[in-house]
Amino acid sequence: MTASERAVQLITLAAQAAADKLADDIIAYDVSEQLVITDAFLLCSGSNDRKVQAIVEEVEDRLREEAGAKPVRREGQREGRWILLDYIDVIVHVQHEEERAFYALERLWKDCPPIDLPEDINAHMAQRARGTA
Numbered sequence: 001m002t003a004s005e006r007a008v009q010l011i012t013l014a015a016q017a018a019a020d021k022l023a024d025d026i027i028a029y030d031v032s033e034q035l036v037i038t039d040a041f042l043l044c045s046g047s048n049d050r051k052v053q054a055i056v057e058e059v060e061d062r063l064r065e066e067a068g069a070k071p072v073r074r075e076g077q078r079e080g081r082w083i084l085l086d087y088i089d090v091i092v093h094v095q096h097e098e099e100r101a102f103y104a105l106e107r108l109w110k111d112c113p114p115i116d117l118p119e120d121i122n123a124h125m126a127q128r129a130r131g132t133a
Contacts, residue, residue: 003030003115007039007089010067011115014092017062018044019121021055024097026122027106028115040115042092045100049080055094056083063087 003011011028018026023044032039046052056077063069073086082099085092093105 002113003032003039004089007032008115010063010069010087010090011040011042012117013062013066014042014059014090015044015117015121017058018042018055018094019124021046021051021058022124023051023055023094024122024125025100026117028117029109029112030115031109031112034109034112038086038089038091040090041105041109042090043095043100043105044093045095045097047097049096052080052083052094052096056085056092059085059092059094 015026015028023046026042026044028040028042030039031041044055046055060071069087071085071087074083075086076083081096082103083094085094095103095105
């Protein structure tokens with residue numbers, strides 16, 4: 001079993017929204033073989049609490065406007081360090097970069113197949129690395 005078309009659509013929209021708010025290290029995994037509760041995870045991070053909140057707001061707005069999707073559950077909103085958006089088909093994790101490094105969710109899901117995202121999703125990180133952003 002692989003992630004549904006709907007899950008891939010939502011993941012792609014969420015990744016594009018996160019990229020528009022300059023989220024870092026945006027990656028997606030097809031977890032449908034490992035979990036029965038969801039098809040896919042999107043992981044991304046922000047450098048501070050305000051950036052994490054801005055990323056979450058953009059993801060929610062984009063998924064609502066372009067896919068008619070609303071999260072059924074939201075956790076961590078008050079703290080703003082790790083916010084989880086549960087859309088049933090997909091779960092979006094937006095973490096402060098310190099939480100991202102500490103919890104390293106990539107290690108937990110590294111055996112799951114990655115979901116291909118558009119090449120420009122993490123383009124701002126490459127620019128920053130070259131010193132042009």
